[in-house]
Amino acid sequence: MAERKPIESWLTDMDGVLIHEGVPIPGADAFLKKLRESGRPFLVLTNNSMYTARDLHARLRRMGLEVPVENIWTSALATAQFMNDQRPGGTAYVIGEAGLTTALHDIGYILTDQDPDFVILGETRTYSFEAMTKAVRLINGGARFIATNPDNVGPSTEGALPATGSVAALITAATGKKPYFVGKPNPLMMRAGLNAIGAHSETSAMIGDRMDTDVLAGLEAGMRTFLVLSGVTQPDEVDLYPFRPSKIVDSIADLVELV
DSSP states (O other): OOOOOOOOEEEEESBTTTEETTEEOTTHHHHHHHHHHHTOOEEEEESOOSSOHHHHHHHHHHTTOOOOGGGEEEHHHHHHHHHHHHSTTOEEEEESOHHHHHHHHHTTOEEOSSSOSEEEEOOOSOOOHHHHHHHHHHHHTTOEEEESOOOSEEOOTTSOEEOHHHHHHHHHHHHSOOOEEOSTTOHHHHHHHHHHTTOOGGGEEEEESOIIIIIHHHHHTTOEEEEETTSSOOGGGGGGSSSOOSEEESSGGGGGGGO
16 A cells, blocks of 8 residues: 655644643643644634634633634534535524524524524524424424534533534434534535645544544545544544544644654
């Protein structure tokens, strides 16, 4: 087999790789600093659609991590780009937070609960029975079903929280309609991110802490993949999957020298 080309661009997940429960993971600052100094294209990705890139930039800065706004790519931004490509100027009923609604407003979408083209489900800490009922009725009435990401649970300091995938499953059970998930592991999110920074999959790497989203997404997008053991996936779980990352390391600190 031909030897792989050197890594010229980096994509990295955020939670479990750079931060954990609001605290930077040792080595994250050094990794990001080296990326900025090298001039190599890079993106920090998250499946969480709650926050805008500016919100995340500010949150990371408060933790001591400097990531420019243009280097942050969320499932909300990927979803908005997908909608703009598929049906520009459309209408949608949205369950989600400012990260998603802002991204949709920015592409000219009209948010409405009156005969929308789409129901778009994102992350929120305030899922309401009323909103889910409205979504079910609109989908039954012909609206197409989109979800920002398939994660069933999200992290919090108190423990696991039901996330977009869980709520999507509820709506699917009530309607018989499955959503199209835009976020990881859909390689669409990865390819759109690569295009945003002018990178190519052959010379790009994806760093993540989850086999089922980060590593799978990078693999299906044709990228080199690095699994860090500072987040969700534990060493004894790797062999449970029919695919493997290119390399397994303890944390982001082990990758600083590769930049």
